[in-house]
Amino acid sequence: MMAGGSPRPPGAGGHWRFIQHLYFHPASRKMQNPELKFVVLGTGGTIAGAATDASDNIGYLAAQRGIAELVRGVPALAEVALEAEQVAQLDSKDMDHTVWRTLALRCAFHLARPDVAGLVVTHGTDTLEETAWFLQRVLAPAKPVVLTAAMRPATALQSDGPQNLLDAVVVARAVGAHGVVAVLGGQMLGARDVRKVHPYRIDAFSAGDAGPVGVIEEGRLRRFRAWPQHGAALGVAVLPTDATAWPFVAIVTSHAGASGAVISALRAAGVRGLVVAATGNGRVHRELEHALLEAQRDGVQVLRSTRCGNGRVLDAETPALPSADDLTPAKARVELMLRLLAPAG
Numbered sequence: 001m002m003a004g005g006s007p008r009p010p011g012a013g014g015h016w017r018f019i020q021h022l023y024f025h026p027a028s029r030k031m032q033n034p035e036l037k038f039v040v041l042g043t044g045g046t047i048a049g050a051a052t053d054a055s056d057n058i059g060y061l062a063a064q065r066g067i068a069e070l071v072r073g074v075p076a077l078a079e080v081a082l083e084a085e086q087v088a089q090l091d092s093k094d095m096d097h098t099v100w101r102t103l104a105l106r107c108a109f110h111l112a113r114p115d116v117a118g119l120v121v122t123h124g125t126d127t128l129e130e131t132a133w134f135l136q137r138v139l140a141p142a143k144p145v146v147l148t149a150a151m152r153p154a155t156a157l158q159s160d161g162p163q164n165l166l167d168a169v170v171v172a173r174a175v176g177a178h179g180v181v182a183v184l185g186g187q188m189l190g191a192r193d194v195r196k197v198h199p200y201r202i203d204a205f206s207a208g209d210a211g212p213v214g215v216i217e218e219g220r221l222r223r224f225r226a227w228p229q230h231g232a233a234l235g236v237a238v239l240p241t242d243a244t245a246w247p248f249v250a251i252v253t254s255h256a257g258a259s260g261a262v263i264s265a266l267r268a269a270g271v272r273g274l275v276v277a278a279t280g281n282g283r284v285h286r287e288l289e290h291a292l293l294e295a296q297r298d299g300v301q302v303l304r305s306t307r308c309g310n311g312r313v314l315d316a317e318t319p320a321l322p323s324a325d326d327l328t329p330a331k332a333r334v335e336l337m338l339r340l341l342a343p344a345g
């Protein structure tokens with residue numbers, strides 16, 4: 001895939017953001033229940049991507065199509081009262097804290113509207129799992145916030161975006177829906193569990209050991225278990241306006257030949273939190289572990305996750321380096337950053 005997104009609009013500075021005029025699908029005026037309105041927030045990704053050749057699944061540009069166009073591309077959505085808003089237009093590998101804050105604020109705004117029953121967020125697949133955990137921890141919404149994405153661009157022969165978008169709306173409309181979930185490939189995955197496990201296949205997402213919360217079949221959600229619960233919202237007020245004020249939290253990997261050199265460099269650069277993607281059951285190379293313990297003694301917060309991709313870190317006794325439980329390293333980084341922004345107690 002080529003890097004990129006839409007060119008920056010003239011005059012836009014820094015991280016650009018634009019809100020298109022709210023798009024209200026004409027057919028939605030015929031909606032049966034005007035109280036059940038849903039907002040679809042677009043942030044870019046492959047779901048909004050375009051290639052010059054329909055059989056090209058990798059040489060495309062992400063974030064080329066506007067959210068209103070994506071919604072219009074799913075005829076069944078004409079029956080739903082939807083508003084569409086473009087919050088960002090980027091390749092999610094370039095997701096940053098400024099866009100996260102903007103997205104959280106727009107979500108909070110629409111969630112507070114009494115006429116809005118739920119939100120759908122279109123996103124790139126690459127960092128969707130981080131955004132899912134970020135939004136869950138910040139908003140812990142009583143209404144549904146459903147993230148969706150696609151592994152094939154909008155122009156592809158095998159484009160999965162339209163079905164995923166439709167399925168996401170089905171989940172947002174489900175009775176009792178709440179919290180942040182992801183909908184991809186016909187599955188509904190919890191914010192804490194969702195992870196990208198394949199770089200190319202359409203079936204690229206998993207919920208690890210937890211498994212999917214449910215599946216979407218022919219416009220219906222079949223739920224296997226209760227909607228996930230994850231505690232109280234931290235609130236958008238904890239998010240600094242200034243991107244440079246977000247705590248610097250990095251991920252380091254334990255591997256054969258690992259050393260403390262990377263920790264020294266990160267500490268010199270002002271790191272405040274470290275997540276170690278440890279081997280196996282949370283085990284860390286002795287050289288790296290020594291440097292991490294030293295950093296922890298000096299006030300850098302450390303969380304220990306596993307690089308295995310599935311499962312959780314199991315400790316027989318209280319560990320010197322606290323474990324991230326079942327959070328993947330990428331989600332543990334989000335968690336640690338938010339803990340630094342909103343220390344408990």
Ligand code: SIN
Nearest residue numbers: 045046092124125126
């Ligand atoms: C992205 O993450 O924005 C590009 C890749 C994708 O959506 O599959």
